[in-house]
Amino acid sequence: MVDTADIVIVGGGVHGASTAWHLAKRGAGKIVLIEKDGIGSGASGWSSAIVRMHYTLESLVKITMYGREMFGNWKDIVGVGESGFRQVGFLLLFPENEVEHAREVIAMQQRLGIDARMLTNAEVGDIEPRLARENVAAGAWEPNSGHADGSTVANSFVAAARELGVDVRIGPEVLGVSSEGGKVTGVETSEGVVGAGTVVIEAGYRTSALLAAHDVELPITPVRHAIAVVERTPDFGGIHPVVSDRVVQAYYRPEADSLTLLGEHDPLKGLVDPDVEDIKTPDLDEQVSLVERYAARFPGQESASITRGYTGVYDCTPDFQPVFGRVHAVDGLFMGAGFSGHGFKLSPGIGKIMSELVLDGSTEMIDITPFRVERFAEDDLLTAGEGYENRSLA
Ligand SMILES: Cc1cc2nc3c(=O)[nH]c(=O)nc-3n(C[C@H](O)[C@H](O)[C@H](O)COP(=O)(O)OP(=O)(O)OC[C@H]3O[C@@H](n4cnc5c(N)ncnc54)[C@H](O)[C@@H]3O)c2cc1C
Known part of the structure; x- marks a missing residue:
């Protein structure tokens, strides 16, 4: 046939x-x-x-708006299964040299009707008081964002x-x-x-x-990216938002009740090799570098336990x-x-x-x-x- x-x-x-x-x-x-x-x-x-609507291209922002709607209303729109979406908010921390550009992006988002705003250093502390903020020039906040499950x-x-x-x-x-x-x-x-x-x-x-x-x-270019996983200390308290730490180029994303996934921002900072998909265990130094950045940002988390991480492939275009x-x-x-x-x-x-x-x-x-x-x-x-x-x- x-x-x-x-x-x-x-x-x-x-x-x-x-x-x-x-x-x-x-x-x-x-x-x-x-x-x-x-x-x-x-x-x-x-x-x-991570589900955010912060993109520099208006066209991609519009695509994320469609996605955010679907992830958050999966049962009504798709009707079968779920998305795992959790609206924990998306918090950006900027170094001085990125603040001006961030303001332009936020203005564009607001024009499109997205609830997003710039934050002063002090306002970052109002959103997430557990953060060390000494080297943060400004922040941005998307309360309707968060993460789902791939x-x-x-x-x-x-x-x-x-x-x-x-x-x-x-x-x-x-x-x-x-x-x-x-x-x-x-x-x-x-x-x-x-x-x-x-x-x-x-x-x-x-x-x-x-x-x-x-x-x-x-x-x-397929680039193998490491994710480190930490179990937050019991005294940490409730869940934290997804944090995009642009000052040290890392992100911290909550998982379940007590875990945090740590990842690298730089798309090319990873391993390029032919076994890109077969080796799922990250190098120790990649994990240590991520945990150090996380612990510096969340004081007290130096004693968080590190559980086994994993890797995945970014398909990077020029x-x-x-x-x-x-x-x-x-x-x-x-x-x-x-x-x-x-x-x-x-x-x-x-x-x-x-x-x-x-x-x-x-x-x-x-x-x-x-x-x-x-x-x-x-x-x-x-x-x-x-x-x-x-x-x-x-
Ligand atoms: C560690 C990590 C963290 C990430 N974090 C985020 C994030 O926070 N937010 C975000 O928006 N994005 C994130 N991404 C990126 C996002 O996950 C990917 O862009 C997205 O999943 C790509 O989906 P895809 O369907 O294009 O590719 P894939 O998920 O790779 O699917 C392609 C599929 O095609 C199959 N396939 C390939 N060749 C063939 C063939 N010849 N015949 C049959 N089947 C074939 C493969 O087996 C595979 O299942 C992350 C990616 C990684 C790796």
């Missing part, structure tokens, strides 16, 4: 899963989602899943998509996208061919290899901005990848955009032109995020 679909999606991370659900909700026909390992087994499952979101999107009839295949690896006369004809997998007139590749850093076979350039949309060289081919360590919160919005591009040929949410894959070959990279050190706030 010939195996065919209307649409094949490659990758069961938050992006492929979100696209599958958004397409199925619109009744897009027979959809097959192919994931070689497990749902959420890539970057999505290891994500810190694995839960990917699996919930997939469960909801399944209920709408999406055929989810776990195990086959997509070896290539086939085309004839410049038009997509399907995918070749380790378990046979699936014919389809539309293919959406959302395969993390592996997207590059699938596109390269069609002479489409997508430069992605401009640290995502890449998504139609692949113009091949009719019927679409892609989304290169989220450079900040793609979790974008996944609901990107899924909606991808579904609109596939079904309607355009989207009204944002102008997607700047995010096209062709920008690398055209040497037309995005400059957004340059107002912040190492562009880690994109």
